Amino acid sequence: MGFHEIRFPTSLSFGSAGGPERRTEVVTLANGFEERNTPWAQSRRRYDAGMGVRSLDDVAALIAFFEARQGRLYGFRWKDWADFKSCLPSADPAPGDQVIGTGDGATAVFGLTKRYVSGSESYQRPIAKPVTGTVRVAVAGVEVPPGGFSVDDTTGQVTLGVAPGAGQVVTAGYEYDVPVRFDTDQIVTSVASFQAGDVPDVPVVEVRV
Incomplete structure (x- = not known):
């Protein structure tokens, strides 16, 4: 296509x-x-x-x-x-906005997603076209510096320089x-x-x- x-x-x-x-x-x-x-x-x-x-x-x-x-x-x-945005329209994207994966000690690539929640139900939407320069990432609640990850702005794939440890939650904020x-x-x-x-x-x- x-x-x-x-x-x-x-x-x-x-x-x-x-x-x-x-x-x-x-x-x-x-x-x-x-x-x-x-x-x-x-x-x-x-x-x-x-x-x-x-x-x-x-x-x-x-x-x-x-x-x-x-x-x-x-x-x-x-x-x-x-x-x-990964957050409310009135807010600025923050690295803890959306959960995009959980570390297993080996995986370093995670796809951006956005979760829509209402009551006990939710819908997870894949995000393939992030805006260049807006993506922020955190691992276990600690923001990863810009040099510690890369983003493919054409697919929404985030590649961390170091694979998160087992059980560590990976989050992201973006436009x-x-x-x-x-x-x-x-x-x-x-x-x-x-x-x-x-x-x-x-x-x-x-x-x-």
């Missing part, structure tokens, strides 16, 4: 609408009870990039980005302004992007309709990487 490691202009994504999507199959039985199942282990996010377009200059920037990605052909990074692509091969714009308040419909959908 083709993917460009470039972020969609944040000035345009700021006004966008969207969020996570689930797919649930519901079967209603003869007695009125339901059976529910899902073929998706992970949620998928959808956005409308056209909602953030406010001027004709924005339209020009959108079209340039769209053409450079060749429509749906190449994926790209997207900043979800409602969900782009991240969502890997997406355009979900259309056409952008329809009209200067007259845009000046009247209409914005183009530009669907964007998350991709697996």
Whole structure:
């Protein structure tokens, strides 16, 4: 799958609408009870990039980005302004934000994840596109200095210089992007309709990487 490691202009994504999507199959039985199942282990996010377009200059920037990605052909990074940190939106990422693994004395590579918790239930989301320079890591509650680990910003894999000891909890804090692509091969714009308040419909959908 083709993917460009470039972020969609944040000035345009700021006004966008969207969020996570689930797919649930519901079967209603003869007695009125339901059976529910899902073929998706992970949620998928959808956005409308056209909602953030406010001027004709924005339209020009959108079209340039769209053409450079060749429509749906190449994926790209997207900043979800409602969900782009390992912590609450009002806080700054800290090295203890998210548990990403437990040491066994040999493993030194851990994938970034984010856990969503509500009551006794939770969902763990893999994070594949951390923002360069934002990742902080701790082992057993002690922050690892920048030279003590490396991050693959294209996969979300963290490699520690020294494998954590058995039972030592590895945590991380970071900002991240969502890997997406355009979900259309056409952008329809009209200067007259845009000046009247209409914005183009530009669907964007998350991709697996």
